Amino acid sequence: xxxxxxxxxxxxxxxxxxxxxxxxIVNKVTDKVKEVRAGKYLLFNINSDDKNDAVEIVKKIxxxxxxxxxxxxxxxxxxxxxxxxxx
Amino acid sequence: xxxxxxNYEMEIVRKYLDREPKEAEWxxxxxxxxxxxxxxxxxxxxxxxPSEGQNVVMSIEDWQxxxxxxxxxxxxxxxxxxxxxxPSAIDPFNGAATGxxxxxxxxxxxxxxxxxxxxxxRVGNLKSQRNRWLLKGxxxxxxxxxxxxxxxxVGGELDFDDTYNDNPLIDVAAVxxxxxxxxxxxxxxxxxxxxxxxxxxxxxxxGGASFASRKLSGEDEIGAVQIADPFAGKIILDVTLxxxxxxxxxxxxxxxxxxVAVTEMANGLGAVxxxxxxxxxxxxxxxxDIIISETQERMLYAVKEDKVDEICKEFEYYEYPCxxxxxxxxxxxxxxxxxxxxxxxxxxxxxxSPPNYIWNISSQEKVKEGEKPNVRLEDAIKSIVSxxxxxxxxxxxxxxxxxxxxxxxxxxxxxxxxxxxxxxxLAIKGDANPDLCAEDSYECGKSIFAESYRxxxxxxxxxxxxxxxxxxxxxxxxxxxSSFVDAIRGISDSARFFSIPIVGGKVSFYNENSKGDPxxxxxxxxxxxxxxxxxxxxxxxxxxIVLLGITRNEMRGSLFxxxxxxxxxxxxxxxxxxxxxxxxxxxxxxxxKTIFAKDISRGGIIxxxxxxxxxxxxxSLNANSILGTDDIIAKLFSENGGRxxxxxxxxxxxxxxxxxxxxIVSTIGKVSNGSGLHIGSTYIDLKKEIENYYNYLEAKxx
Numbered sequence: 134x135x136x137x138x139x140x141x142x143x144x145x146x147x148x149x150x151x152x153x154x155x156x157x158i159v160n161k162v163t164d165k166v167k168e169v170r171a172g173k174y175l176l177f178n179i180n181s182d183d184k185n186d187a188v189e190i191v192k193k194i195x196x197x198x199x200x201x202x203x204x205x206x207x208x209x210x211x212x213x214x215x216x217x218x219x220x
Numbered sequence: 221x222x223x224x225x226x227n228y229e230m231e232i233v234r235k236y237l238d239r240e241p242k243e244a245e246w247x248x249x250x251x252x253x254x255x256x257x258x259x260x261x262x263x264x265x266x267x268x269x270p271s272e273g274q275n276v277v278m279s280i281e282d283w284q285x286x287x288x289x290x291x292x293x294x295x296x297x298x299x300x301x302x303x304x305x306x307p308s309a310i311d312p313f314n315g316a317a318t319g320x321x322x323x324x325x326x327x328x329x330x331x332x333x334x335x336x337x338x339x340x341x342r343v344g345n346l347k348s349q350r351n352r353w354l355l356k357g358x359x360x361x362x363x364x365x366x367x368x369x370x371x372x373x374v375g376g377e378l379d380f381d382d383t384y385n386d387n388p389l390i391d392v393a394a395v396x397x398x399x400x401x402x403x404x405x406x407x408x409x410x411x412x413x414x415x416x417x418x419x420x421x422x423x424x425x426x427g428g429a430s431f432a433s434r435k436l437s438g439e440d441e442i443g444a445v446q447i448a449d450p451f452a453g454k455i456i457l458d459v460t461l462x463x464x465x466x467x468x469x470x471x472x473x474x475x476x477x478x479x480v481a482v483t484e485m486a487n488g489l490g491a492v493x494x495x496x497x498x499x500x501x502x503x504x505x506x507x508x509d510i511i512i513s514e515t516q517e518r519m520l521y522a523v524k525e526d527k528v529d530e531i532c533k534e535f536e537y538y539e540y541p542c543x544x545x546x547x548x549x550x551x552x553x554x555x556x557x558x559x560x561x562x563x564x565x566x567x568x569x570x571x572x573s574p575p576n577y578i579w580n581i582s583s584q585e586k587v588k589e590g591e592k593p594n595v596r597l598e599d600a601i602k603s604i605v606s607x608x609x610x611x612x613x614x615x616x617x618x619x620x621x622x623x624x625x626x627x628x629x630x631x632x633x634x635x636x637x638x639x640x641x642x643x644x645x646l647a648i649k650g651d652a653n654p655d656l657c658a659e660d661s662y663e664c665g666k667s668i669f670a671e672s673y674r675x676x677x678x679x680x681x682x683x684x685x686x687x688x689x690x691x692x693x694x695x696x697x698x699x700x701x702s703s704f705v706d707a708i709r710g711i712s713d714s715a716r717f718f719s720i721p722i723v724g725g726k727v728s729f730y731n732e733n734s735k736g737d738p739x740x741x742x743x744x745x746x747x748x749x750x751x752x753x754x755x756x757x758x759x760x761x762x763x764x765i766v767l768l769g770i771t772r773n774e775m776r777g778s779l780f781x782x783x784x785x786x787x788x789x790x791x792x793x794x795x796x797x798x799x800x801x802x803x804x805x806x807x808x809x810x811x812x813k814t815i816f817a818k819d820i821s822r823g824g825i826i827x828x829x830x831x832x833x834x835x836x837x838x839x840s841l842n843a844n845s846i847l848g849t850d851d852i853i854a855k856l857f858s859e860n861g862g863r864x865x866x867x868x869x870x871x872x873x874x875x876x877x878x879x880x881x882x883x884i885v886s887t888i889g890k891v892s893n894g895s896g897l898h899i900g901s902t903y904i905d906l907k908k909e910i911e912n913y914y915n916y917l918e919a920k921x922x
Binding site for chain 1: 310313349357422424448449501
């Protein structure tokens with residue numbers, strides 16, 4: 134299974150990195166972009182056929198080993214099968 | 221509405237105004253009268269600290285953001301210490317990073333260029349995963365901010381103790397340098413000046429019950445979280461220094477936001493602020509939230525009307541928000557308007573004079589001396605050195621060479637050394653000793669000041685100014701308040717003895733664990749000193765080890781006692797010994813007789829010698845030459861003050877010097893290549909402990 138873990142600041146918490154990218158790069162190209170948020174992206178390749186199981190594994194890693202700070206960040210976990218037959 | 225004001229305080233306000241204040245006015249008063257901003261529980265005693273001196277250009281009085289001291293050749297240094305304990309406990313990365321941002325803004329608010337940062341960090345037991353996570357976050361936060369804006373972290377302390385399990389202490393100190401005649405005040409003296417605000421105001425850093433926390437997750441603490449933005453911090457730094465001599469006053473926006481910055485800057489005059497002119501990060505902020513928001517990376521400038529455009533132009537270049545938000549007026553009232561609506565209007569005098577408190581005092585009980593633990597000498601030595609580990613894991617994450625004026629890198633000596641623009645050298649060091657303070661706050665206050673003084677001497681510098689940070693539990697508890705007052709007395713006695721003024725400081729109360737037990741009293745001294753000479757410590761095979769000072773059997777509060785059981789007498793600092801021996805060490809460095817010097821503190825003489833052993837040397841120690849006590853444990857592990865070891869080729873120089881000055885010195889051993897300690901006829905191999913010294917933190921944390 135391919136599992137993606139995305140860590141971003143919660144809504145309402147500032148994201149200076151996103152703001153800076155928007156102000157100094159994006160806005161020079163277009164005025165259509167309302168907001169840019171930056172975050173951290175981790176990709177796990179997991180030995181498992183079960184989507185829920187794979188998601189749980191990543192959730193456990195993130196929570197128990199403090200890959201993020203639940204007070205400041207929110208996480209999103211997305212899992213999909215890898216289509217090359219390996220697992 | 222959550223206020224920290226007591227009923228008694230609210231009555232004072234009602235009586236003074238002869239009306240019931242509006243909600244926004246309560247918030248304004250609450251911000252200014254908070255312990256954090258008003259020092260209401262400490263001010264009475266802070267006044268007793270010596271803050272005057274012939275070199276003092278600017279001191280702690282009248283809301284100045286930092287103290288300044290003359291260093292000759294038309295230059296002054298500016299120094300300040302701050303803590304970010306509570307925010308770091310919630311969000312270690314951003315809490316520590318914003319702590320760095322805040323202290324940098326304090327320095328630039330005087331028009332000074334920040335040249336060095338120190339961080340003094342105390343966390344709980346590293347056995348707990350939470351503490352390991354806290355420490356990692358704190359260190360990376362400090363590195364992230366300091367490295368990004370290009371101010372080197374040149375030193376600090378890193379310490380672990382169960383007392384900080386729920387309440388870590390994150391102290392940062394900064395030093396800046398400025399032309400003496402270019403120092404900018406934080407206060408204004410006349411009406412008519414425009415108030416210019418740089419930076420966006422947002423909802424971060426509002427009190428717990430704020431709209432921010434409601435909007436987020438119901439976690440009350442989110443309001444206290446502030447996100448560090450070093451990029452904005454760098455803009456604020458560069459532009460502020462560029463415009464410093466075009467403005468009349470500069471004030472950093474910290475605790476209490478605009479409410480506190482405007483009121484303190486007006487300094488008894490009045491101000492009218494148009495909240496609708498404040499550049500906002502989020503739409504639809506409530507006017508009263510704009511008043512007390514604590515968003516980072518903002519500065520307030522008092523500017524003559526004809527200079528306003530010039531000032532904001534500098535910010536425009538970086539597309540950084542800058543706006544005139546009001547002006548200083550004669551009528552001594554602080555007024556916040558939104559459009560034509562009065563949101564709050566309170567007399568300056570009331571805002572600036574909260575009731576001061578002297579809480580009840582009940583002195584600490586004197587403890588019995590207790591039994592001396594029975595420990596084999598070799599075990600004792602191995603335990604002590606295993607408790608003193610390298611902090612390289614932490615400072616290797618800091619850019620300590622940015623700015624290229626760092627002479628001694630962190631960990632290489634007892635003090636940092638930085639080149640100054642006037643071709644002198646600045647030494648700076650921070651010291652605390654919570655284990656001793658837990659035993660006797662007065663002796664501890666005296667001793668940490670003396671220790672800082674000694675530390676500066678080990679790199680050839682003489683102390684010229686200090687700032688203090690007083691960190692305690694709940695001041696309303698008589699034994700806590702008693703230890704606070706005692707610590708101030710101790711610090712004052714030392715400061716007066718050495719004629720070193722306290723030019724600034726900070727107080728942090730209510731540091732407790734989840735059970736409501738106060739932390740060990742942790743006053744901290746940061747001292748700056750000047751040396752005319754560059755000094756880089758070295759160690760060589762064959763050097764003599766000379767001990768300066770008298771070793772006393774005073775074991776209470778020592779590292780030995782901490783490991784094996786507390787016993788013995790409380791160390792009494794005899795300041796004239798610190799003074800005389802420091803003078804000898806400085807002279808010996810100046811005359812190139814000393815090539816390595818270390819003060820004796822944690823771990824006693826063994827702790828000091830350990831710093832030589834870990835650099836790849838063996839030591840043969842003659843314990844009989846350690847003068848002052850016959851007790852072998854005290855000889856090796858006592859931490860009483862006033863002492864140094866130095867490495868030299870010319871021990872006679874020291875003997876003669878001591879005779880002339882009335883000091884006690886003796887040659888106690890020799891350095892050779894190797895990795896152990898010869899003591900009497902015993903050889904103790906310390907290879908394993910040396911490995912532990914270098915790997916301990918990394919192994920624990922990674």
